[in-house]
Amino acid sequence: MKTIREWIKKHRNFNFFAGAGITSLILLVALVGIFYTPYASTEMNAAAKNAAPSLQHIMGCDNYGRDIFSRVMEGIRNTFFISLATVAIGTFAGILVGSVCGYFGGLPDDILMRVNDALFAFPSILLALVIISLLGTGTINVVLALGIAFIPSFARIVRSEYKKQVTLDYVQSARLMGAGHLRLIFVHILPNIVPVLLSSVMIGFNNAVLAEAGLSYLGIGVQPPEASLGRMLSEAQSYLFTAPWYALFPGLVIVLMVLGFALLAEGMTEE
Amino acid sequence: MAETILEVKDFGIEFHDHDRPERVVEHVDFSLQKGEILGIVGESGSGKSMTALAIAGLLPRKKLRKEGQILFLGEDLMTMERKKLRSLQGDEISMIFQEPMTALNPTMRVGMQVEEALRIHHPEVSAEERKRRALAWLKNVEMDDPERVYEAYPHELSGGMRQRVMIAAAMVGNPQLLIADECTTALDVTVQAQIIRLLLEINQKEQVSVLFISHDLSLIRQISHRVIVMQLGHIVEQGDVEQIFNAPQEEYTKHLIAAIPQVVL
Numbered sequence A: 001m002k003t004i005r006e007w008i009k010k011h012r013n014f015n016f017f018a019g020a021g022i023t024s025l026i027l028l029v030a031l032v033g034i035f036y037t038p039y040a041s042t043e044m045n046a047a048a049k050n051a052a053p054s055l056q057h058i059m060g061c062d063n064y065g066r067d068i069f070s071r072v073m074e075g076i077r078n079t080f081f082i083s084l085a086t087v088a089i090g091t092f093a094g095i096l097v098g099s100v101c102g103y104f105g106g107l108p109d110d111i112l113m114r115v116n117d118a119l120f121a122f123p124s125i126l127l128a129l130v131i132i133s134l135l136g137t138g139t140i141n142v143v144l145a146l147g148i149a150f151i152p153s154f155a156r157i158v159r160s161e162y163k164k165q166v167t168l169d170y171v172q173s174a175r176l177m178g179a180g181h182l183r184l185i186f187v188h189i190l191p192n193i194v195p196v197l198l199s200s201v202m203i204g205f206n207n208a209v210l211a212e213a214g215l216s217y218l219g220i221g222v223q224p225p226e227a228s229l230g231r232m233l234s235e236a237q238s239y240l241f242t243a244p245w246y247a248l249f250p251g252l253v254i255v256l257m258v259l260g261f262a263l264l265a266e267g268m269t270e271e
Numbered sequence B: 001m002a003e004t005i006l007e008v009k010d011f012g013i014e015f016h017d018h019d020r021p022e023r024v025v026e027h028v029d030f031s032l033q034k035g036e037i038l039g040i041v042g043e044s045g046s047g048k049s050m051t052a053l054a055i056a057g058l059l060p061r062k063k064l065r066k067e068g069q070i071l072f073l074g075e076d077l078m079t080m081e082r083k084k085l086r087s088l089q090g091d092e093i094s095m096i097f098q099e100p101m102t103a104l105n106p107t108m109r110v111g112m113q114v115e116e117a118l119r120i121h122h123p124e125v126s127a128e129e130r131k132r133r134a135l136a137w138l139k140n141v142e143m144d145d146p147e148r149v150y151e152a153y154p155h156e157l158s159g160g161m162r163q164r165v166m167i168a169a170a171m172v173g174n175p176q177l178l179i180a181d182e183c184t185t186a187l188d189v190t191v192q193a194q195i196i197r198l199l200l201e202i203n204q205k206e207q208v209s210v211l212f213i214s215h216d217l218s219l220i221r222q223i224s225h226r227v228i229v230m231q232l233g234h235i236v237e238q239g240d241v242e243q244i245f246n247a248p249q250e251e252y253t254k255h256l257i258a259a260i261p262q263v264v265l
Helices: A002-011 A014-035 A068-104 A106-120 A124-135 A139-166 A169-176 A181-217 A229-239 A244-270 B048-056 B082-088 B110-121 B127-140 B146-151 B159-171 B189-206 B217-223 B241-246 B251-258
Strands: B004-015 B022-033 B037-042 B064-072 B093-096 B177-181 B209-214 B226-231 B234-240
Touching (some): A068 A181, A068 A229, A106 A139, A124 A139, A169 A181, A229 A244, B004 B209, B022 B234, B037 B189, B037 B217, B048 B093, B093 B159, B110 B127, B110 B146, B110 B159, B127 B159, B177 B189, B189 B217, B226 B251, B234 B241
Parallel strands (some): B037 B209, B037 B226, B093 B177, B177 B209
Antiparallel strands (some): B226 B234
């Protein structure tokens, strides 16, 4: 306990702790939501239609009388999973494409980067829209669509880092020791770009949360009756004046989630 | 000293990255015997580092043309298959770089980096044996506490220590040829002296041939058996160290030697 306190004292990184605090609080709520929700997330109750927040329903009820808090718990889980998977796809493919481009340069770089530019030319939401209209809706397809839309920005960041690293002496030195391309790319250079990658993953995660919310808001993300934060927002807009809490709470959670991760990213780059 | 390790014949490099081709090295001929230290001296842009990089196989293949032959143990490095070349690099030919600050990977423990050549070229060597040899070499390069250095990251070491780590990493595979490209330039004088002494010792003990590249004539004089003087991509003069320094034939060499700063105490 004492060492933890000393560590905190030494680092005194407000951003990091605030971010970690907010994020873990939200994750805790989502985690509890797997095992226990006050009401079933799809349980309708005609008597509680658009009910205001009360002791029974701390965030109120929606237009079907479903408990908003229970749905938020489920929504965080969906949103979080989609964002995480999206960033995972984007990062993984981005590292593959970016490292090949940055490391080898030349023709593969030209070809892959032009494809990348073409993808980049579309806003990621629009690109995801196109992919979903090809694949159809559904959680997995949303993840795929957003993931693909996220590749170009990661590839670009990774590529420029590799371009920088590949000229450094330690890479030359390892090459002279006979290390092959794969070994150089993944064992020698990759650990050196982790700091940059980490903060872009964090920022990417935020964008993914917002993009998922956007897609669901447009009605092509998570399908009803499943809850996601964006979906709830989009359903809430017709009741903005009769039941403002319906929009307020999911929106607030999105803001907190993004804020938490932004602070976490900020704090990590400070470290 | 009979065996010829390295023979460079009529070697030249021409850059093609601008409108007009540019010749940076031309008609370079020399050879290196087993256990010999050959110093290459010359001003900036004389082509000494380009020659070293070419021998190490580190020159990019694009945008420049190479001619002549670089024979390592009788085989031409320039026409050799890539795979074969890679099997020589790090195992038979290794190199120490100029900047010890950047030549080590900042995210890898020192021990890992010293072992790298062994790990790549001799996968049959067990992990314990690898560690044993790495520690032995860290001890050979006069580390006070090899165990600690083995576990350390490069930023925890001083410049001189890092350069010694580089030497250990270069020597761990028992190479035939060690290329030292301005390896003392970034260090202060006392550390320079230590590195030079170390290289001489290793050369004696391991019978490794050393190609020592520097613009510092007094260092070259201390360490080399034979010397090549280069200017503008050409070899101006080559010969035994005593002959070059005591009886230089060419004007350029005479000027260079006359320019050595003399410290009178």
